[in-house]
Structures are given as C-alpha cells and as structure tokens.
Amino acid sequence: MKERRKSLLKDIGEKQFLSKISRYVDTPFIGFNDDVSAIELPSGDLLVINVDMLVQGTDVLPGMSSFQIGKKAVTMAVSDIIAKGVTPIGCLASVGFPPEISIDEAETIIQGIKEQCSSYKCLFLGGDLNESKETIVDIVAFGTCGKTNLISRKGVVSGDILYSTGLFGFNAIGFEMLLNEKFVEDSLKKRILESVYEPKAKIEFLDILQELPIKICMDSSDGLLVTLSDLSILNNLGITITNVPIQLEVEEFAEKNDINPLDLVFRGGEEFDLIFALSPNLKEEVERKVENMGLKIYKIGFFDENLKGLTITDDAFSHYKFPESGFEHFTNK
Numbered sequence: 001m002k003e004r005r006k007s008l009l010k011d012i013g014e015k016q017f018l019s020k021i022s023r024y025v026d027t028p029f030i031g032f033n034d035d036v037s038a039i040e041l042p043s044g045d046l047l048v049i050n051v052d053m054l055v056q057g058t059d060v061l062p063g064m065s066s067f068q069i070g071k072k073a074v075t076m077a078v079s080d081i082i083a084k085g086v087t088p089i090g091c092l093a094s095v096g097f098p099p100e101i102s103i104d105e106a107e108t109i110i111q112g113i114k115e116q117c118s119s120y121k122c123l124f125l126g127g128d129l130n131e132s133k134e135t136i137v138d139i140v141a142f143g144t145c146g147k148t149n150l151i152s153r154k155g156v157v158s159g160d161i162l163y164s165t166g167l168f169g170f171n172a173i174g175f176e177m178l179l180n181e182k183f184v185e186d187s188l189k190k191r192i193l194e195s196v197y198e199p200k201a202k203i204e205f206l207d208i209l210q211e212l213p214i215k216i217c218m219d220s221s222d223g224l225l226v227t228l229s230d231l232s233i234l235n236n237l238g239i240t241i242t243n244v245p246i247q248l249e250v251e252e253f254a255e256k257n258d259i260n261p262l263d264l265v266f267r268g269g270e271e272f273d274l275i276f277a278l279s280p281n282l283k284e285e286v287e288r289k290v291e292n293m294g295l296k297i298y299k300i301g302f303f304d305e306n307l308k309g310l311t312i313t314d315d316a317f318s319h320y321k322f323p324e325s326g327f328e329h330f331t332n333k
Contacts, residue, residue, distance in 0.1 A: 034152075036080050037050070044146075048086045048145060050078075050140070051077065052139055053139075054069065056136065064197050066106075066108040066109045067111060067115070068112060069135065070111065070113040070116065070137065073137035074120070075199050076272075083219045084145070085150065085210050085217065088142070089143045091122055091140065091142075092125050093124070094127050095130070095137050096130045109135070151216065151276075153230070155235070159280055159304075162228075163275070168266070168268060168273070173253055174193065178196070201219075205274055207293065215277050218275050219272055219273065223267055224271075225266035227275050228241075229310065238305070238310070239301055239304065240304045241301040244265060244312065244314045246317075260320050261317065261320065277303065
C-alpha cells in the first residue's frame with residue numbers, strides 16, 4: 001500500500017494554519033486574530049506586546065542595506081503597537097546571523113535597530129543572539145495602556161467611515177522594479193526606493209488615536225486588500241470603497257505598463273499605514289484636528305450592512321477587476 005503523503009504548510013497556507021493552532025493560544029484581553037497580545041498588570045493597566053520576524057529570504061529586497069534591515073525590523077513590530085493606540089516603550093531583539101556574515105554587517109544591523117527605536121522614542125533593551133542559515137531579526141515591541149484605551153479591530157456599525165493615513169501603490173511598484181525588473185523613471189525611482197527600503201510606522205498619529213474615540217484600527221502591512229477584508233469579516237459588515245487611495249504616479253505607471261492599478265494599490269503590502277474607522281458625527285472634528293497637526297488622512301469608504309465583502313463605487317476604478325486575494329505566507333502568493 002502506498003504511504004499517504006503528509007500535508008504540508010504550503011497545502012493550506014498561513015491563514016488556515018493559524019486557525020488550526022488558535023486553540024493553543026491564551027487571549028485574555030484581545031482576540032487571536034489580532035497582531036498583538038495583552039495581559040493585565042498589577043496596576044490594572046494592560047501590557048500590550050507584539051512580535052514580528054524579519055527573514056532575509058522573504059523580507060529583504062535587493063539593494064536594501066544592513067542598516068535598513070535593522071530599521072525595518074523595528075518598524076514591523078512597533079507599527080502594530082501604534083495601531084492599538086498604544087505608545088511603544090521598548091523593544092527586544094532576537095537575532096540570528098550566519099557564521100559567514102561580516103562583523104561590520106552584523107553590527108550595522110544592530111545599529112539600525114537602535115536608530116529606529118530611538119526614532120520612535122522607545123528603548124532598545126538588548127535580546128538574544130544565535131546562529132542561523134540566513135539573517136533573521138525578531139523584534140518584540142511593547143507598551144502599556146488603560147483597559148478602555150486599547151483600540152480593537154472589531155466594534156463598528158453600518159455607516160461608520162473608514163480612513164487611511166496614506167495613499168497606496170508605491171511599494172507594489174518597488175516590488176515590480178526590484179523583483180521583476182520593471183522600468184521606473186528616475187524622477188519616481190527615489191520615492192519608490194524610499195518607500196520600500198525605509199518604511200516608517202505612523203507614530204505621528206498616536207494623538208489622534210489616543211484623544212478621539214476611534215472605533216477600530218489596523219495597520220496595512222499585509223496589504224490593503226487583506227486589511228480591509230479582515231476588518232469586513234471581523235465586523236460582519238461589507239465595505240463600500242468610495243475613494244481608491246492611490247498615488248497619482250501609480251495610476252500613470254499602471255497605464256504605461258498595462259497593469260491593473262487596483263493590483264498595485266490593494267496587493268502591495270508593507271506600507272504600514274493605519275486604517276481606522278469612526279462614527280460619521282466625528283468626521284469634521286477628526287479632519288480638523290489632523291489638518292491642525294499638519295498631517296493628512298484619506299477617506300476610503302464606509303461599512304455597509306447591506307453588503308458582503310468589498311465593493312468599489314469609485315467611478316474612476318469601478319471598471320477594473322478587483323483582486324481576489326492578497327499575499328499569504330507558505331503559498332507563494
């Protein structure tokens with residue numbers, strides 16, 4: 001009798017595996033489907049913790065410097081803390097280096113970690129060093145907040161408005177340029193490379209998240225399509241996208257290269273912008289406060305009880321085919 005082949009992670013993908021193992025994880029204050037964990041301190045406040053892993057083979061683009069690797073690893077972990085409305089206090093790093101890496105390169109990665117922690121005004125508290133086949137940087141970021149101040153991913157009602165802290169598409173062009181050798185004009189190349197090599201968590205929006213009754217928030221590091229789809233499913237509401245948050249240059253690039261612009265906007269990833277929602281009656285107050293702070297936000301659309309999934313009503317893009325799925329680990333998609 002032929003031996004039955006064991007199922008592999010690539011057969012089911014990241015999301016199905018996470019669902020399979022969810023029963024093993026303790027979630028006293030925040031659901032398993034969030035990127036952070038939280039536990040109660042003796043003071044009654046919550047300790048909010050996130051861990052994120054940067055792996056050389058999957059997270060480091062061609063041309064990225066060692067210093068930028070360290071910085072990006074910190075941003076990956078800190079961004080999810082900020083999305084909870086929590087000020088990051090400190091970071092720990094668990095780092096694996098191959099024996100063949102130069103001392104200068106390894107030290108430069110650590111310097112990048114320290115530099116990015118300092119830019120977010122949080123402490124770099126050391127960590128663990130080990131040997132690995134490729135460079136791996138695993139960052140634990142944490143902060144504290146009151147129980148009622150933690151922003152969830154669930155809690156909106158039909159009609160609540162969705163905003164983004166940024167526009168999308170540059171990262172997807174960067175991936176096309178660096179991985180698929182797509183031509184990008186010099187006038188745009190600098191901004192594209194800065195977007196993919198030097199991503200930044202949106203810590204400047206913490207005052208908005210902490211001072212106003214923001215209902216839900218999530219960062220867009222897994223791509224805008226995944227982010228909006230997850231929020232739709234978690235809240236059991238559809239999302240009407242009235243304004244596609246696209247950079248003007250992305251539209252032009254898509255047209256010149258015969259690429260669906262919605263693929264560039266929704267399937268990029270690693271933008272680390274914040275996607276948040278609020279009641280319609282707070283619209284003017286939030287937009288005024290953001291403007292007074294010298295920042296920008298972009299209305300994407302609203303939650304709709306009459307829909308399932310995502311629907312685009314933006315006339316400029318409604319004729320394009322909407323992407324069916326975003327990136328998922330283990331499936332090579």
